[in-house]
Amino acid sequence: MVWKKHEYEDIPGSYVFDGRRAHSSYAMNKLFYSFNEEKNRKEFDADPVAYCDKFGLTDEQKELVVSQDFLGVLRSGANIYYMAKFAIPRGLSVQDAGAAFQGISGDEFREKLLEKREGLEERLEQEGGYWNG
């Protein structure tokens, strides 16, 4: 048994969510999916370890989830959209998560995004045909 290699695995700093990741993290993503329902969020909060056991997480993934190690969770195979159901209600925005991945603050991360706006109107003017306010 062997997992086929993909070109996208060579893109640095990226964890493309494919069958290999989906397979190894199925139980953990299923746990996050259950957070769509408020009663499940409450059940988790009341006893995180028991809730992880109910979904059959590996010891390593249970540790990551219980300690709310969001980045560890992502690296160990969580899908970003499923992880959001865990992270966002706990005050971690997707931008904070991105920042943590790069070891910078959320504000620095947001600043870097805002830089993309510099000169945008002029650029679009040059391209032509764009609505520009």
Added chain:
Amino acid sequence: MAKIIGGITTSHIPAVGNAISDGLTQEHYWKRFFDGYKPVHEWLEEKKPDLIVVVYNDHGLNFFLDKVPTFAIGCADKYENADEGWGLKPTSPFTGDAEFSWHVAESLINQEFDMCTCQEMLVDHGFVNPMRVLFGDHEVWPIKSIPFAVNTVQHPVPSARRCYKVGQALKVAIESYPEDMKVVIAGTGGLSHQLQGERAGIINVDYDLACIESVINDPDWFANQSNDEIIEQAGTEGIETIMWLVMRGALGEKVNCLHKHYHAPISNTGAGVLLLEGAD
């Protein structure tokens, strides 16, 4: 007969819905993004379409990873929104058109696109935010809507070319429906963004503008790209831009571009709004 009168592209990210809910659309951060929808609103007001097909991806509300359809279509008379995990108040339900949907599904399957048909389908932000940004909030929505879901979450996801082709088949399907109705297609999501990994925060303006030009004038350029190339250029989550090609395929060979708008950043993404009419 039903007729496709136009196509629209729009972002669908949660932040767009939050900005609407929080009344921030005229704040500095958001103003230019939201103002760029005005010509689309005017066009919708003038043309009064009867039905919109919203091409989007589900992010783990209706579909879990136990079953991931590549292409799925809602075949119900009503679609509910629901809590996606962070406790947002659901919107009022959306009105579908089961007869229309089943006709489209049957036609697509006859054209060798093996659709997943859904008689119950919760619609998440990918569907809801395009509806809100295009039509505003309503107790009773002013237009019928059909969810058309594409898997862009779990690879293998369909190729850009496949999305373009299913769009071409969608045109045949819709325009063979016997009822006189005006139909609009929305291709949602994108543009470049990456939420995850050390490479998070990508916004590739050059690539976004190239995709916009391609979708208008040369869809083959984008349709010829592999998913590896798209991920490399647009980021891991930017792959969802392939859904624009479903919309584009449904408009025919040539289009007139009535409006194009680009803005960055909104949250972590580049955002493009297009209003296109078929010109064949």
